[in-house]
Amino acid sequence: MIELRHLRSLTALRDSGSLTAAAERLHLTQSALSHQLAELEQRLDMKLFERKSRPPRFTLAGERLLALAEDLLPRLREAERDLARLRGGHSGRLHVTVECHSCFEWLMPALETFRGYWPEVTLDLSMGYGFEPLPALARGDVDLVVTADPVEHAGIVYEPLFRYQNVLLMPPGHALCNKPWIAPVDLAGETVISYPVEPERLDLFRRFLAPAGVEVTRRSSELTVMILQLVASGRGLAALPQWAAASAAADGHVVTRPLGEHGLWSTLYAAVREEQRELAYVAEFIGTAKASCFATLEGLRAATA
Amino acid sequence: MIELRHLRSLTALRDSGSLTAAAERLHLTQSALSHQLAELEQRLDMKLFERKSRPPRFTLAGERLLALAEDLLPRLREAERDLARLRGGHSGRLHVTVECHSCFEWLMPALETFRGYWPEVTLDLSMGYGFEPLPALARGDVDLVVTADPVEHAGIVYEPLFRYQNVLLMPPGHALCNKPWIAPVDLAGETVISYPVEPERLDLFRRFLAPAGVEVTRRSSELTVMILQLVASGRGLAALPQWAAASAAADGHVVTRPLGEHGLWSTLYAAVREEQRELAYVAEFIGTAKASCFATLEGLRAATA
DNA sequence: GCTCGATCATGAAAAATTCTCATGTAGAAG
């Protein structure tokens, strides 16, 4: 009657706030998910959630099933880990490379959690400086790359982690603070602080300024805290993922605005070699990373609300 | 990967001691179960149990999954009960009739458990004396009949509860104690004590003595303890389900022997009206009854070992 | 009020899975 699939679907629905988004997270079509839940409701002869409210509102029955999911799914995952460990031979290496500098915020907790689950797996971590991560991944020098730029590559598969928005950071009182959102031309002639990588690898330049032909003065810093510092003290502007700027913005040190009318959105992916995708600890790492991203966004939402 | 179905299959396998028996309990063919478990083992890339030992011996991985099942399945059942309760309207009546006099041993604990789970359901209990239980079931006077005699009847479905053996009870020192098993002719002329119902409704007469044309002197008593008493004091012999005789036999008050070379086996069924079979509390009662039967047999095995 | 965009529902068909049937094999009991 009730299947694990249903529990996973309901949790995804709660966590993502819409059928469509939940379906994507579950690697299903929206239709499949709609059918699946409709059929479950029919079999149980109960409504599980209110469709016409956003986010969907769960009924008591729905809540009960979500509670069941909270109860069962972690135990199931734990058993699966135990089995993978029992099967043995999987005390491998996981060399993670991050292209996204601000990702440490959620990556560090994820690494920590993972290390607890899979103590036998040797974790390596490197930044995507100085070499092209994807060829390195394909060669096997690296096992997992966190990137916002999913280039097609034979034997490489991308697993979406989450979607986020890049925002513009300004010192309080900057003229642009008065605009609800920032157009490319607004930045003409400004000083922009970024991580020290080629502009083509930064969304701000590649997807926002370059298409509009806008030129800016560039300045760079390796560290996110340093960038925040520089912006706060009026040495320039910067574009960062929303979550990286959130705490400074909440403290009033900087002001953030969307880039473009609808914001400059990116999706972060975990790239792995196809043959490693099903490997227990790799799949587990991706799951942990997703959860950590989600927790970060949650914390952000809670902090700003 | 791992599904609830697998957990149920493994528990059934452990509880029934063979693939074939487990398959029957799960309402599957032996083939289906074999396929299912073989495929799970392949997907996990681990052996879960040793086939060539009887009862099957579980590997560590198998044990881990059994532990998971112990963990998840009761929680799942609990959630299902909560949902059924939430759906409401199911505070019905459950009128149980028992044809089998010795069944109270396991029926009472089952009723107790059930009452805890479904306090809204009014429980009635009656013995199958003085009226034909099946027509009463079909009419709706009764909702569930425990019987060893599954007569085809439109609209009535039978759910097997468990298989048991009828054994012959004798006072210690009786001549027949020397035989490893009892033939019908051995009983010719003996006094046989039974419950006060027509002989055709007692397996001993219908399936054992009558086919062989053997006549005995009959005597009857309503109570199982009384029958045990009479046998122990040499007033006659009796045939009872093994579990009902077990404690007296363990104490040495009576001696038991199989009836016929292979024993006189029966299966106990729960009969319900087809349209009620899927009803939550009916299904739950049958489940509880099965579990209780199983626990009784377990206790028996433990006591005799 | 109308259109646009997005979300969700729905029917039919395709794909995948799970089960059964028929049969084969191996080990235990006689």
Next chain:
DNA sequence: CTTCTACATGAGAATTTTTCATGATCGAGC
């Protein structure tokens, strides 16, 4: 050595799950 029972296995049937294509609904913005 035969027979019996439990289990395995391949092929096909049945069922379930998913997708595709399309329609309905609802809110935002003009």
